[in-house]
Amino acid sequence: MATLELDSVTKTFQDGDEEIVAVDDISMSIDDGEFLVVVGPSGCGKSTTLRMIAGLETITSGTIALGDRVINDVKSQDRDIAMVFQSYALYPHMSVKQNMSFGLEESTDLPDDEISRMVTETGELLDIGELLGRKPKDLSGGQQQRVALGRAIVRDPEVFLMDEPLSNLDAKLRAEMRTELQRLQNDLGVTTVYVTHDQTEAMTMGDRIAILDGGELQQIAEPLKCYHEPANQFVASFLGEPSMNFFDVTRDGDRLVGDVFEYPVGDDVRANLGETTDLVLGIRPEAIELVEGESDAHEFEMTVDVVEPMGDENTVYLHFDPDADPESAETLVATIDGFTRVSEGDTVTARIPEDAIHLFDRVTGEALHNRSMEDAADQVNLT
């Protein structure tokens, strides 16, 4: 067990004369036993980061340390790191048992009967005890996934690295494995770095999540903090489904002026904005309420364009101007209770609560004002 420390880690690839920066100056520290989820769109450098930790890619600059030991120049096989690959990467000519024994045979001097005992034990833990004699090609995708996990677990390494391990499973199995993986990691207490592009996995599994974009670390924090207090507009748009609504607004005194609406803000919000006037207003779809009548400056009369019933909730696409071209008009997406009856063409009043808005610097994307996590939590308690 150990902490994993990345200090200004950078990776560049040479493509002809061009230098491509895959990972740009990433620093983060993963605590002993922590489950860190690294998430981002494809090509953001998350897999490269993981492969550098594994020793499968060289590090252009910066250091990676495991405990007190800098492991930049330590070979993969000497790092005491186990990795679970997206393709499972099982050895096709070996039985499940041989697959799981391989690592122990290669990296330790344990006697055969001890290895056999450990493999059987891990097999039981993962519920693949009866499959130990089979070859990988005779297993289902979910079972292969378990073998790949077992192969990593049985070695009891310092660090687990997981590269989108669940993405080849069907939706139901993925949800099950998500819970099971979390439970296993909790029981084993092994430091884990988990790479995914799936924001559900990111939100639900990690102690903390690290969000990457364009090779740069955008934010590293607890999942709910990233969700409610995003560091910038990218994080705000990446987390949440449907994603946050954004409107370009310009501050004019105590009002935010958009193309089709004006939104007054109070002193405490304005205090966070400083001198910046070019802003982006952000509001989560679930923060929007449909109310009766227009009685407040934060309420807007809007036209329903499309309703997507999801069962437990409806996703509603709203327009400010009933006559506007639906293709180009600014749309506000709201998620509302599944029992609320709205249909296309209806005129409704949408309330954008001031305590739920986010404001970003339009030039840098940096968050200037976020809803506070405490406020968000209070609201949940009340309802």
Added chain:
Amino acid sequence: MSDGELRTDGSGATANSRWNLDGVTVEDAALYVVLALAAAFYLVPIESGLVTSFKTGTAIVETAPFAPPGASGFTFEKWQTATDALLRGMGNSLLYAVPATIISALIGSITAYGLTIPNWKASYKALVLALIIAGIFIPYQAVLVPLTQFWSQWVQLSDLLSFVWALGIDDDYVGIVELVVTHVAYGIPICTLLFRTYYKTMSDEMMESARLDGASLRRVYRRIVLPLSGPMFAVVLIYQFTQIWNDLLFTLVIVSTESSPAAPVVLILAGLGTSMEGQDFALRMAGAFFAALPTLAVYILFGDEFAEGVAA
């Protein structure tokens, strides 16, 4: 619809049960005719050779080459003579063909592994690979003179192995050792290329996984790559064995005389059935078939793996 109506007809049903020609179009029929002709075209020479090898001298003159000998013209005599003449050469051929095949396949496999998997700089790998591929295209004829010079002037293997001849083995057998080395050297390029193509298709993640499991490069080869190379070994073994077994040029240059105790089968076969009185066709055919038996055996032995390897 019309098909269904036809089947209600009693006579139609009987005809269908005997000759199910309903679905056969003109194109299908033409295809089968062409296939049958092509098969005959390829098989006739082999069939002719085989029947000829069982004919007496008069039967050869009296019957067409592809016709069976008939009861009076049938004899095992030529096979007997061919076996007697060639058996000695068979042993000599196996003595260099088997080691040369195995060694070149193993070296090719290891070289290909080195060129495919480890984290060498791509530009270095490309250079080595270019050299190896160039090796495939050097014609045998171009190296005959340097090859003779190499073995006669630069590396006098006969002197180096004097302790072997002291044991009572004929020193002509130096030719066998020279043939092994020559064929291994000549086989490495094509073996490497074949294995490299195969290893390219192996999962990178699997190799990386093995490295992370604590296996060194050597161990990854030994425990992952080599056990998975079976099908490609079948291809390379069959190909190399056939090449080496059938090669006449190097044996002519290195061993040269069929009277030598170390003469390989191809060398004896070249002179078999030829004399001042003319060609003994039956003997030549019997000899050719007998000499081809080992290659046939290799094909049958590794046939399944061969098919798998070619598909991969």
